[in-house]
Structures are given as C-alpha cells and as structure tokens.
Amino acid sequence: MGEGWERVMDQDTELYYYLRLVREFEDRVSKLHHQGRIPGGVYSGLGQEAVVVGAVYRLKPEDFIFPLHRDLGAFLVKGVDPNLLMAQIMGKKTGFSGGRDSFLHAGVLDKGVIGSTSMLASSLPVACGAALKFKIKKEPRVAVAFFGEGASSRGDFHEAANFAGIHKLPVIFVCENNFYAFSTPQSMQMAVEDVADRAAGYGFHGHVCSGNDLFAVMRAMEHAVNQARRGDGPELIECKTYRYSGHSEHDMASYRTKEELIEWESRDPIQRYEFFLEKKGYDAAKIIAETGGKVKAVVDEAVKFAESSPEPEGPEAMTEIYATPV
Amino acid sequence: MLFDRFDPLKGERLEIMDKDGRVNEELRPDLSDERIKELYVRMSVMRLADRTALNLQREGRMGTYAPVYGQEASQASAAFLGKEDWLVPSYRESGALFMRGVSLSGIYRYWMGDERGLIGIKDLRVLPIEVVVGSQPLHAVGVSWAMKLRGIKSVAAVYFGDGATSEGSFHEAMNFAGVFNTPTVFICQNNQFAISVPRKVQTRSKSIAQKANAYGFKGIQIYGNDIMAVYAAMKEAMSDAREGRGPRLIEMLTYRFGPHTTADDPTKYRDAAELEKNKPFDPLIRLRLYLSGRGMWSEEEEYEIMDAAKAEVEKAVAIAESAPPPEPSDIFHNTWKREHPYLKRQEDEMLALLRETEGGAPNA
Ligand SMILES: Cc1ncc(C[n+]2csc(CCOP(=O)(O)OP(=O)(O)O)c2C)c(N)n1
Ligand SMILES: Cc1ncc(C[n+]2csc(CCOP(=O)(O)OP(=O)(O)O)c2C)c(N)n1
Ligand SMILES: [Mg+2]
Numbered sequence: 001m002g003e004g005w006e007r008v009m010d011q012d013t014e015l016y017y018y019l020r021l022v023r024e025f026e027d028r029v030s031k032l033h034h035q036g037r038i039p040g041g042v043y044s045g046l047g048q049e050a051v052v053v054g055a056v057y058r059l060k061p062e063d064f065i066f067p068l069h070r071d072l073g074a075f076l077v078k079g080v081d082p083n084l085l086m087a088q089i090m091g092k093k094t095g096f097s098g099g100r101d102s103f104l105h106a107g108v109l110d111k112g113v114i115g116s117t118s119m120l121a122s123s124l125p126v127a128c129g130a131a132l133k134f135k136i137k138k139e140p141r142v143a144v145a146f147f148g149e150g151a152s153s154r155g156d157f158h159e160a161a162n163f164a165g166i167h168k169l170p171v172i173f174v175c176e177n178n179f180y181a182f183s184t185p186q187s188m189q190m191a192v193e194d195v196a197d198r199a200a201g202y203g204f205h206g207h208v209c210s211g212n213d214l215f216a217v218m219r220a221m222e223h224a225v226n227q228a229r230r231g232d233g234p235e236l237i238e239c240k241t242y243r244y245s246g247h248s249e250h251d252m253a254s255y256r257t258k259e260e261l262i263e264w265e266s267r268d269p270i271q272r273y274e275f276f277l278e279k280k281g282y283d284a285a286k287i288i289a290e291t292g293g294k295v296k297a298v299v300d301e302a303v304k305f306a307e308s309s310p311e312p313e314g315p316e317a318m319t320e321i322y323a324t325p326v
Numbered sequence: 327m328l329f330d331r332f333d334p335l336k337g338e339r340l341e342i343m344d345k346d347g348r349v350n351e352e353l354r355p356d357l358s359d360e361r362i363k364e365l366y367v368r369m370s371v372m373r374l375a376d377r378t379a380l381n382l383q384r385e386g387r388m389g390t391y392a393p394v395y396g397q398e399a400s401q402a403s404a405a406f407l408g409k410e411d412w413l414v415p416s417y418r419e420s421g422a423l424f425m426r427g428v429s430l431s432g433i434y435r436y437w438m439g440d441e442r443g444l445i446g447i448k449d450l451r452v453l454p455i456e457v458v459v460g461s462q463p464l465h466a467v468g469v470s471w472a473m474k475l476r477g478i479k480s481v482a483a484v485y486f487g488d489g490a491t492s493e494g495s496f497h498e499a500m501n502f503a504g505v506f507n508t509p510t511v512f513i514c515q516n517n518q519f520a521i522s523v524p525r526k527v528q529t530r531s532k533s534i535a536q537k538a539n540a541y542g543f544k545g546i547q548i549y550g551n552d553i554m555a556v557y558a559a560m561k562e563a564m565s566d567a568r569e570g571r572g573p574r575l576i577e578m579l580t581y582r583f584g585p586h587t588t589a590d591d592p593t594k595y596r597d598a599a600e601l602e603k604n605k606p607f608d609p610l611i612r613l614r615l616y617l618s619g620r621g622m623w624s625e626e627e628e629y630e631i632m633d634a635a636k637a638e639v640e641k642a643v644a645i646a647e648s649a650p651p652p653e654p655s656d657i658f659h660n661t662w663k664r665e666h667p668y669l670k671r672q673e674d675e676m677l678a679l680l681r682e683t684e685g686g687a688p689n690a
Contacts (some may be wrong), residue, residue, distance in 0.1 A: 153501050155494015162492050165530035191504030191542025200335065201537035203530025233530075 015057065015214060016277065017291050019270050022049040022073035024295040025082065028303065029072070029089060033249050037307070039091050040102040043069040044245035047212075048176055050269035051239045053077050054217025055144060055174050058225065064112045064130050066123040066145040069104055070176065070243065074146065080108050086302035092309035098320070099312030121151040124160035124173065131169035135231070142228045143171045149238075150181020152195045161236070165202035168233035172224045175238040176211060182247040183255040196238040204234050211239025212269040215276075241269075328562050329544040329574065334535035339547040339579065342554035345607050347615030355558040363622055365405065365553055366613045369398040371635040372421045373610065375430055378639050379420070379437060383588040387647070389439045394421040396583030399609035400515045400550035401425065403578070406560040407483055412473075413452045414466040414484040416459075417587075418515070422485060426450055430642035431649075440652045441660070451480075459520075460486060460493025463512060467499045470510040470567075481567045483511045489520025491534050503573040504541035511563045512538075512575040515550060517582035522595040535577040543572040550578025551609035581607065654680060 052073035088095030097106035107115030127145035199206030401421025435443025466484030538545025563574035617623035
C-alpha cells in the first residue's frame, strides 16, 4: 500500500489511483520497450489491473505476495517505490537486483514481495513454505501467490495446492485466467472450464470471479484472507480476465481474433470502475482528470530516476547469487 | 453407468460383494461363478508367491521386494485388460504382472537383482517396473496417446499408489489425459499408506477418486478388496477409454497387510489393532465364503489348491535361482539404444578393476 499523500485519499479514489497507476506504468514500460530503452522481455498486464489491485490492496505490510511475470502492478500496490521498480525493469544498478537482471525476477523483501524464477508456478511451493512458517510461528500473516491458468498445468501447482490443503496453510492461490498461455488457448490447456474446480481435489474451496470487476476480486480476497488468518486454510480464487497485449511485447497474438479483443475491451476494468464512481455520485470527470495527472507524474518521475541511474559495472554479476560465494 | 451412479464427491463408493461374501444382486456383474473360482485360485497362488518372495528375501536369497499382501483383488484387475491393452506398473504390481501372464520365475529373478527376468514383458504389452513414485502415469498417457494417434483401439492401464497422487507428475498426466482425451485408465491402489505416511495426511481431499473432476473426466471410488467391484469398474472404465469416451480414474480402497517393502517395519508407525481391524476385509476370505455358499469350495479342495500353488511357486523359485547371474556389464546396457561413450568408458574402467581384483564378478 502506498504511503504519504495517497494514504489520505479515501478508499474509492485510492483504488482508482492504483488501477490507473498500474495501467500507466504498464503502458509506459511497453512503449519504452518498443523504443529499445528496456532490455530483456516485457510481459504486459494491460487489462488485468483489477486482479492485482484487488488481490493486494487490503493486505498488510507483513503479508507476502508472490507475483509472476505479468504482475508488476502487484509490486506497486504492495508499496514498492515506482522509481526502484522502473530501475529494476531497466536493469539499472539502483534496481532491486542491482542490475543483475531486468523485469520481475527480483523481489523486495522489506515490502513482502518475493521474486519469481522463469519456471512457471515454481513460486507456489515457495509461497507454501512461507505460509508454513507463518503457521508454525503462529503469525497472523498470509501468503498470496499469483499464477496463470497455463501455470496451473504444472506439477508445482499440484504439489503446492496439495501441501497447502493438508497443512491448512494461510496461503491464497490467485489464478489470473486470461484464457491464453502464450498461444495455447485454455481449451487445449485443461478439460475443465474453471481452474477453481481443481481445488476440490485438495480439500479446499475454489472461487470464480470476474477479474475485471475490482470489487468482486476484493470480496473474494477478503473472505479468503480472513479465513487464512483464522487458521482455516487456503483458498483458490480464479479471476477471469484478459490481456490486451500479446504474451510478451514481441508477440503479435495472431492466434486470437480482433472481435475477441474488442469484446474484452468493452469489459475494461478501469472503465467499469469509472462507471462506479459516476453512479456513486462522485465528480467522476474531475477524479479521472486529476488521477490521470498524478499517475503520469509518478511514472514520469520513475522513468527519469531510472534513466539517470547508473548501469551495473559487470563484475557484481558474480556476487550475491549464493549466500556463501562459490 | 457405475461412474455416474457412484459420485465420489457425495462420498459414494461401489461395493458389490461384502466381506462376508454376500452379493448385492442388483449390481452383480456378468462374471460367471467358474470365472470367480478361477480368479480365486489365481489370487491364492498370488498370495503364496508373494509370501514366498518375502521369505526368500529374509533368507538372503532375494534383494528386496514390495509385497501385495491384502491387495490381491486390486492386483487382479490386471486380468481384465485385453490382449491389445498396455499395463503400466509401479514396483508394487507383482500380483498384476502375474495376472497378466508374466512368469513368476521372471518376477522373482527381477527382484533377485537380475533385470533380465522381465525382458519379455514387452510382448505382453507391459512396461518396465517404475520405482520413481508417480512418474509412470505420464508414460501411460504417452503410450495411450500413441495408440490413439495410430488409430489402434488399445487402452493403457496405469497402476500407482495413494502417495503417488501428491506428485506433480500425476497432475500433469491427468491433465494431459483430460485435454487430449487419451484412452488411459488410472488405477490408484489406495492401500492407506505411503511407507509410513497415512492416507489422511497425504491429501485433504475426501477421496482420491474426486480428483478426476479437476481434469474433466470421471472417477470412481470402489472397495478394492471386492473382486466384483474391481471387475465391474474395470469393465466400464476400459470400455469407456477404448471407445473414446474419456480417461477414467478408479480409486481402489484397500489395505496393505504387510510391510511397505522388505526394508520396512510397519510396527513402528501403525498399531497392531489397526491391522487386526482390517483383517476381516481380506479379499480372499470373502471369495471363499461366497464360493462355499455356492457349493464351490471346501476345505479339502483348499488343500488341493494350495498344493498346486506350492508346486507352481517352488518351480518358479527353482527356475529363478538356477538362472546364471547377470554379467556385471549389464548395468551399463539396456538404457540407451546406442552405445554411449561416457558409459562405455565407465564400463571399461569397471572391467579393468574386476580383472585386477581377481577378475571375478562380485556375485554370490
Ligand atoms: C516451466 C515453464 N514452461 C514454459 C515457460 C515459457 N512460458 C513463459 S510464460 C508462458 C505462458 C504462461 O501462461 P499462463 O500461466 O496462463 O500466464 P500468462 O502468461 O497468460 O499470464 C510460457 C509457456 C516457462 N516460463 N516456464
Ligand atoms: C519420487 C519419489 N519419491 C520418493 C520415493 C521413495 N518411495 C518409494 S515408495 C514410496 C511410497 C509410495 O506410496 P504409494 O504411492 O502410496 O504406494 P505404495 O507403496 O503404498 O503402494 C516412497 C515415498 C520414490 N521412490 N520416488
Ligand atoms: Mg500407498
């Protein structure tokens, strides 16, 4: 959660701020990548903002999150400094990994953000490990692990879910079902309609919600987090959503139709939220304009910070890999 | 259809012949009394052969062995595969291999440390014994997918335990089978233990059968000590898979009366009372009671059956023990189709070492 001036905004506008911040940040990262100003791969989460905002917003600073490749928004909502995140993505010395890699492999421990590896779903058993520690130490903390529907086909998912079920771990599995794993459609990924159906095989509940409806995600999370904190075990929350961009910036997504994209754009999570603001009687136009200005300033500043940060020199690539250097 | 009628999510399970040999007539499958008698006889031989293997190991005449004592009816499911089907076993399938027609002497020889004992199993459409827990479901999906792609109506039946279902590879196999609709029958012998880990701490799922729902196909839980339930479930599952109606998962509830393997002492983790509580559910007792009620079993006949079984088993032991010991080099062969230079170097090194140390094979 953000600190400083954002905290004083009331919740409705703060939520909107995060939705917009994530989108602005994602959008900028894509543009910078196209301009060759970001090394390595970029996996855009445009269109999926409500999932990361809804899943992380109410968490406590001491809770852990395990984002995957499409979840840079989760970093922001958990309170990670946008400047440092941008520096990380640009592979700068000021980034979390000191320029050892770009994008989202690095975590930010003091914000409770655990980095991922390139192996899909490999962070789910790690989330169980963290949750087991919380349980053993009787700490009322939760671990929230993100993964795509594609990653749910991996054995790691199965072993993590099974283990979490047996030990009633305070872990929440958040599946971002955007219907594609790279070019593989869900129908060729699994013979069930809902990833949430898998939970029954592990003795806990699976919940399906619209990942484009911020409040639906938040309600599901509230239930799951309370349950986990009480010691009543894990839950799987499947958020149906859609990524607007290709799998990564080099993917033209020719495996899907324009109509499908348009249909999902009509269910845009941010527009949906703007309707809500209007309906609730806010001066929506004003909030939209003001927030737009704020997030642009934050992201401009992040880019400025990152671009003016030094590059790593090289030799440090050999350090801080193993606890005991080899 | 049994798979629809017995929903594991509702806690339902299939039992046809109860522990006292009484049959639920409404569910009675098309299994003649003669066939049942024959199955009883083969299962009796299986039990004796199993106990003999344990004894051989205790006497130092066999390396190790994973007994099937108590699981004979589940193991006998292998008798309900067609000739064209594939059997994909774990290490605990000596009984299933036996029912499939693999020679007892070959099985013994294998566990005596000579893999050549099972060299002919490919002709019986049996895959090599898999020890890496939970990995063989993947092999079965691959085999059955190949059959499907070639347009051959052949099912792969794969055996694994309750513990194996916690492995990621089980999940990947089940998922793949669901998506590609492969003709695979997953047979989980839930014998309540994975070595010392009891079933209830293996997964929080109420049944293993219900895990099939997560992959878009049907699962059923049955009493695996009831040969009629085993037959009925197998028949439906095999025909569903064969006809492309989808893979199937059968959870056979059973109980391992013996140790996990010859290197295990179950008294360390389960009390005698639990074992005793399960003894009356013995798969052979109920068959004996059933057959005796039909006038097809008597104590004298039991002696005859056991005498014949003893002769069959002793003969198998003799054949296995008289086989020449394997060559030390064999350990380097049969893994790669072509000679692997790295392994060849190791083999040469070993042979040189053996020549130096009086040249003999370290065989007793
Ligand atoms: C174990 C593994 N296999 C394959 C890949 C390559 N890969 C990276 S992302 C991806 C698709 C993932 O799809 P999904 O889990 O649905 O998440 P999404 O990208 O849609 O957010 C693949 C196949 C990988 N990173 N790790
Ligand atoms: C991947 C792997 N992990 C661990 C082992 C050691 N191991 C051998 S058998 C076994 C228990 C398996 O239990 P289950 O699947 O229930 O089958 P059962 O032995 O009861 O028939 C274990 C843990 C192994 N062989 N492979
Ligand atoms: Mg077992």
